[in-house]
Structure formats: structure tokens, C-alpha cells
Amino acid sequence: MGGKRQIKLAAYLIGTGMHVASWKHPLSNPNASIDIKQLQNLAKKAESGKFDIAFIADSLAINHESHPQILNRLDPVIQITALAAATEKIGLGATASTTYSEPYVLARQISSVDHISGGRAAWNLVTTADATGETAQNFSREKHWEHNHRYERAEEFIDVVKGLWDSWEDDAFVYNKETGQFYDRERVHEINYKGNYFSVKGPLNIARSIQGQPVVVQAGASKPGQRLAARTAEVVFVHWDNLDTGKTHYKRLKGQLDEFNRSENDLLILQGISPIIGTTEEEAIAKYTELQNLIDPFVGLKFVSGYMGNVDFSKYSLDTPAIEVEFPKSNSIQSQVNEFMKIIKEENLKVGELYGRLFGAGKRDGFVGTPEQVADEMEKWFVEKAADGFMIQFPLLPRDLEDFVEKVVPILQQRGIYREDYEGDTLRDHLGLRKPVNRFAREKVKK
Structure with missing residues (x-):
């Protein structure tokens, strides 16, 4: 889609915030990661700031050495369903693993939320990082698969899911009460997928959504991860340490799109940041400290x-x-x-x-400062093409989200690099992504 390039924003919603000690802060609600009212309020606040996506991460095992919020959290797909009921425009992204899920079930779940939300769903594809190996033991496996093995399965998984999302052409359900025709049999398709990991007949038992397919998000930056992203992802979440590294990766990943007949506008790269804002730089540093x-x-x-x-x-x-x-x-x-x-x-x-x-939430960088300083740093990453936008991992919630929406967003809007209002109703509208053409309809046209 055309138009002036503008910053895209995702709000990473994790209970009390991304900082490992956020739950101990006097302003926090330690139970926030399972308090759906508070989570809904966070999503609504992000929506008031015209964010593209409210993003929910996941883990499938308790790691006692990790972030406390991981010990007590809701299932992401169920959570974004509840967030859909509390919001009207903001996109809703849920993490789900290709290593510990089945593609038919996952395709149906995410597609269901896409319908419930009116075309606002996104799936964050992960292969699951598990340093301890405990996740495997929750899924009747002795050990966690190696990195390359996980990506081999992921390559097939995404092909099955996207095929299922195209099971029904856009106008397959005719609902003709006079003739008694509920759907057009010629416009529904079995995918009949057979690979090394999956054998799936299809079709999916749910219609295609208003945005065609949910948006696919990914965070892998290894060579297999980059290849999978270049082939299939529409939003990529990265966390590079500095601007120069970000620019190098941005150019490298965008440069791989041509191999898969995709353009630069088909893939958005969001840099992870953790802003802390103060009226003065000293105040922001005091909050950080x-x-x-x-x-x-x-x-x-x-x-x-x-x-x-x-x-x-x-x-x-x-x-x-x-x-x-x-x-x-x-x-x-x-x-x-x-x-x-x-x-x-x-x-x-x-x-x-x-x-x-x-770790970003514990790091003092250019995103700890006054609203103008934070906006300046964001603009630099955006203009110099180190990122198309930002996945914001607020250190302390809801404080840092509220500060950002109320103090930084207006500056970005005044500079003309961030929207004043949503461009449409679906997540693809917000992100400027095209609605995918149904593969089966396209094949019929070619014939």
C-alpha cells in the first residue's frame, strides 16, 4: 500500500512490566499477569495511543530462573480473545509454538480470534526457546529439539497453517435461503498437505476472515529464522544493541525478500525498546534507578x-x-x-x-529520558532505516505505557511520523499490508 512511511508500534503486555523487579514496585499489581481487567485496560490505553498491536508472549513451562511474570500467566490466544471484546481497533498478537502445537488446531484458534475481533488477529510464530529443556517434558518428550530441527518443522507448520487459512474462498458461503444453498462447493478446498512432519487433509472448518489471513509475526534472527521470516513473516520483532547493528540487519533481512517474490513493504521490522520517561532527564534516570x-x-x-x-x-x-x-x-x-x-x-x-x-528493561540507553529525547531516538532509528517501528517492552506497567501514550505519542504525531488515527478497521489496514489473495482462487484464474 502507498502513502508516507510512518512508525508502527506494538505494546508488549506482560503483567507488571518487562523489568525483572517490576512486580516489587509500589505502583505494581503483582497479580497483573492474570488480572484480565487490568490487561484489558492496558490494551485500551495502547489503543488510545493508536498502537498497531497489543502483543502477548508465552512460555510453556515454568523456568524458576526467569522473569517472575512467566510463572503465572494466561494462555495468549484466550487472553487476546478477551482483549478483543474490550477494544475496537488495535491489533491483537498471540504467541504460539510450532514445536509444541498442531497446525490445524492453531490455524482454527487464531482464525477464530480474527473473526471475533473483526480482522485484528496476529500469530507470533515461535519455535520455542528453552534453555532448561523442561518444556519438552510437559509434552511427552525427553528433550527439547535442537535449533535447526525446530525450524525444519516450523517451515512445514506455517505452510500448513496458511494453506488452511485459504481453505475457503472469500465468497464461498452464499447463504441463499431461496435456493437452499449454504455454500458453494466449488469454492472450498482441501489442502492435502504431506510433508516430513505433517499430513493434513483440510479444509479448515471456519470461513476466511475479513483481512484474508491473520498477520504472521516472527522474532527469529538466526540464519534459519531470517529465511523463514523472509519467506513467510509480515512483522519481525528484533532486539539489536545499537543503531548500526540494527541498520545492518534491517538491510540484510529486507534484501532476502526478493528471493521469495516479496517487496520491502511486505515485511515490517520492529526494534524492541524499553522507554522510561521523565519531565526531565534526571527524573527519568531516577525512575530507572x-x-x-x-x-x-x-x-x-x-x-x-x-x-x-x-x-x-x-x-x-x-x-x-x-x-x-x-x-x-x-x-x-x-x-x-x-x-x-x-x-x-x-x-x-x-x-x-x-x-x-x-536486557532492554534493565538497560539505561537513549530511550531513558524526556519525551523529546525518547522521540528523537525513535525517529533516528526509523529515519535511518534500522527499524520500521518498535515493539515496546515497558519496564513498569501501567506507568510507562501511560507516560508514553500521553507524552511521547503527541510528539511523534506532531512530527508527522506517526498516525493521528487508525487508517481502517483491520490489522492489515493499520500496518499497510495487502490482503493476501486466496491461493486456490488464484490457481483457478490461472487455469
């Missing part, structure tokens, strides 16, 4: 451990150079682990510095 002071250093290290291969940090002092730590091979998010190791080596970090340096 207050959160940092709530962290037990070794609790922060437990969070790091969950991403870095289940490291036993109890053997090390906080002053130990992190390069001396024995990091086991991780079966987690490969691109993130590689980026972390690069930073550790280049900056010679100490163990006690790891959480604050490596």
Missing part, C-alpha cells in the same frame, strides 16, 4: 541464566569478569545468545553488570 535498586543482583543473574544456557552464577562473585564464566551451549534463541557473547567480550563486562547491560 528506582527499578534497578529493587533487583537482588543474583535474581537478575537468574534471569540472565535462563537465556544463556542455564548458567550456575552462584559460583562467581559479582566482580568476576563475565568472560571467565562457563557458558554451556544454549538451545535457546541463538541470535540473542550470539549478540550477548559479542557484547561480553568487547566490553569486558563483569558478572554483576550482565542484567543491566544485556
Whole structure:
């Protein structure tokens, strides 16, 4: 779709916020991750700020070394169904695993929410990062599959899901009461998929939605992840450490689209940020420091451990150079682990510095400051094409979301780089993505 390029925004909704100590803050509700009224209010606040997507992450096992909010959370698909009832425009993204789901069930669930919400659903495709391997044991498996194995299955999974979403052509249901014709048999199709992992006949037992197909979101940045994204994703969530790295990745990923007959406008890249806003820079830093002071250093290290291969940090002092730590091979998010190791080596970090340096919600960067400073930093990433927008992981909810909507959004709007109002009703309308042509209808035309 045409028009002036504008920033796209997703609100990452995780209970009390992304900061590992957010639940301890006086303003927080520790039960927020399962308090649907509060979650609905967060989505409505993001909608008042004209956000594109309210995004819900997931985990399929309890990792005692990870973020406290992961221990007590709602199923994402059920949660976005409840959010759909409380909102009118904002897109709704739910995470679901290709490693621990079945494509027919997942296709039906996400399509159902797409209908319920009037075409506002998105599926965040993940292969599941699991440093501890405990997820596999919840699904009758002895161990978590290796990275490349997971992506092989994911490649088939997405093909099955997208095929099922095209089972019915847009006008397949005719509902002719006079003739008694409920649907046109010629406009419904079996996919008859047979691969190494799946054998699915179809069709899906639900009509095609108003936006054609739910939007596909992905976060993988490894080589297999980038290839899958370039072939199938429409929104990609990244978390690069600096502007130059972001620009390099942006160009690299967009450069792969041509191989799959796609254009740059078919894929949006959102950089993860964690803004903390103050009337003055000093106030913003004070808010940041207050959160940092709530962290037990070794609790922060437990969070790091969950991403870095289940490291036993109890053997090390906080002053130990992190390069001396024995990091086991991780079966987690490969691109993130590689980026972390690069930073550790280049900056010679100490163990006690790891959480604050490596994780956005604990990091003091250009997104901690006045509304103007935060807007400036966002504009820089956007204009220099390091990102098409941002996945905002607010450190403390609802405070930081409210500050952003009330203080930063108006500045972005005044600069003409962010919408004044929604462009349409569906998530594809918001994102400027085309409605996919039904593959079976297209094949009939070719014949």
C-alpha cells in the first residue's frame, strides 16, 4: 500500500512490566499477569495511543530462573480473545509454538480470534526457546529439539497453517435461503498437505476472515529464522544493541525478500525498546534507578541464566569478569545468545553488570529520558532505516505505557511520523499490508 512511511508500534503486555523487579514496585499489581481487567485496560490505553498491536508472549513451562511474570500467566490466544471484546481497533498478537502445537488446531484458534475481533488477529510464530529443556517434558518428550530441527518443522507448520487459512474462498458461503444453498462447493478446498512432519487433509472448518489471513509475526534472527521470516513473516520483532547493528540487519533481512517474490513493504521490522520517561532527564534516570535498586543482583543473574544456557552464577562473585564464566551451549534463541557473547567480550563486562547491560528493561540507553529525547531516538532509528517501528517492552506497567501514550505519542504525531488515527478497521489496514489473495482462487484464474 502507498502513502508516507510512518512508525508502527506494538505494546508488549506482560503483567507488571518487562523489568525483572517490576512486580516489587509500589505502583505494581503483582497479580497483573492474570488480572484480565487490568490487561484489558492496558490494551485500551495502547489503543488510545493508536498502537498497531497489543502483543502477548508465552512460555510453556515454568523456568524458576526467569522473569517472575512467566510463572503465572494466561494462555495468549484466550487472553487476546478477551482483549478483543474490550477494544475496537488495535491489533491483537498471540504467541504460539510450532514445536509444541498442531497446525490445524492453531490455524482454527487464531482464525477464530480474527473473526471475533473483526480482522485484528496476529500469530507470533515461535519455535520455542528453552534453555532448561523442561518444556519438552510437559509434552511427552525427553528433550527439547535442537535449533535447526525446530525450524525444519516450523517451515512445514506455517505452510500448513496458511494453506488452511485459504481453505475457503472469500465468497464461498452464499447463504441463499431461496435456493437452499449454504455454500458453494466449488469454492472450498482441501489442502492435502504431506510433508516430513505433517499430513493434513483440510479444509479448515471456519470461513476466511475479513483481512484474508491473520498477520504472521516472527522474532527469529538466526540464519534459519531470517529465511523463514523472509519467506513467510509480515512483522519481525528484533532486539539489536545499537543503531548500526540494527541498520545492518534491517538491510540484510529486507534484501532476502526478493528471493521469495516479496517487496520491502511486505515485511515490517520492529526494534524492541524499553522507554522510561521523565519531565526531565534526571527524573527519568531516577525512575530507572528506582527499578534497578529493587533487583537482588543474583535474581537478575537468574534471569540472565535462563537465556544463556542455564548458567550456575552462584559460583562467581559479582566482580568476576563475565568472560571467565562457563557458558554451556544454549538451545535457546541463538541470535540473542550470539549478540550477548559479542557484547561480553568487547566490553569486558563483569558478572554483576550482565542484567543491566544485556536486557532492554534493565538497560539505561537513549530511550531513558524526556519525551523529546525518547522521540528523537525513535525517529533516528526509523529515519535511518534500522527499524520500521518498535515493539515496546515497558519496564513498569501501567506507568510507562501511560507516560508514553500521553507524552511521547503527541510528539511523534506532531512530527508527522506517526498516525493521528487508525487508517481502517483491520490489522492489515493499520500496518499497510495487502490482503493476501486466496491461493486456490488464484490457481483457478490461472487455469
